[in-house]
Amino acid sequence: MTELLFQTDSYIKEFEAEVKEVNEEGVVFDKTAFVYTGGGLQSDTGMMETSKGEKFIVKEVISKGGKIIHKLSPEPTEQLFGENVKCIIDWESRYRQMRMHTALHSISGLLFRKYGAVVTGGNITAKRSRVDFEIDHLHKERVQEITKELEKIIEDNNLVSISFMERSEALKDPDLIRTKVNLIPESVKILRIVEIENVDRQADGGVHVRSTKEIGTFIPLKSENRGKNNKRLYFTLEP
């Protein structure tokens, strides 16, 4: 099992690791700070360098068969097995993804508090993101209202904190029930909880910023009607 360094510290930009496996798809480390594709998040990219100075591009990181696989260019050879390597994450896009993710959770919290609306999906990229939620109307005034509420949350600079909780405890927590904690596979006994002070609380494995001010300026792009009770909002952030 690869230790996921980003789950306790999202701000690690460089780290050292040992290559534990080389397979036809890439390499597996003992630990990693690279975010992998999944759960609505995009894979990080970056660089890997061996102790002999050989450099590789980390093109994508995926989770497959319980392994976190780093796809490299050029393709790795068996000789990498057991190597100690240094990795650097492409921080610019990763940090934007962290800001987007905290924005999405903040929207989730405010939609529920203000409209009783539940978020049903989302997708995050460094460029733009989207959030899907259950609400009857999403007209222009409502998008403006959501934007205003979110701007206030950003201005308030609410802290984002990470904690860990037993599954049995989480299943009793109203906030976590609302965000469908019961859908997390039963094999997961300890849940990671991401809390945005006064705004949102949910079980989540992804990377976030430390406080809402880091989100920056929220810019709604367009909204879509995807059915009677299903609306989609695209957004981006400045700068």
Ligand SMILES: [Zn+2]
């Ligand atoms: Zn999330």
